[in-house]
Amino acid sequence: MNKLVKVHDREFEILLSREEIAARIESMGHEISAYYQMRKPVLLSVMHGAVIFASDLVRAIDIPLEMDFVRLKSYSGMESTGEVLMSQKWEKSLKNREVLILEDIIDSGTSMNFLIKKLREAGAADVKIACLLFKPHAFRYEYPIAWKGFEIGNEFVVGFGLDYDGLGRNLPAIYQLKTS
């Protein structure tokens, strides 16, 4: 696995290997299966970033579940715009359903705060979150995050679904912006 990669004009260095990510997703899958036994939750993946995490995670979960997708947008380049848009809504009725949001990364927390509110308005019976990455020092809200893959620093990261201006999503590991 490459230790350094270039995405657009910037250099990134390895933060989490493919193997570390796979092992963590496997254990999250077991925990989620145990929690939702017999309850058929809807796993709502946030596009585009979370689809790679979601595709591995659902295969580590061995209980009946349904999948749906939502598209949110808030980032431009390496900066959050602070404004969240739902550019594609989920398809199913989520009324009285238990919803587990699958997100690639929670940074300020604004996107998930927006989505939780939308899901409550849609009548979801319960809303929980599983994210692959969490930036605790950037998080500005109080809501709980039921399953977190890894806590990381505030550095901008790419790979495993996460992009820098559209590129880097296909990297099999997670890389952070090289500062020196």
Ligand code: IMP
């Ligand atoms: P938040 O609303 O500030 O929590 O930002 C969440 C969204 O911003 C994520 O769904 C990502 O799409 C994007 N994002 C946040 N941090 C990063 C990063 O380090 N790399 C790539 N995308 C990021």
Ligand code: MG
């Ligand atoms: Mg995202």
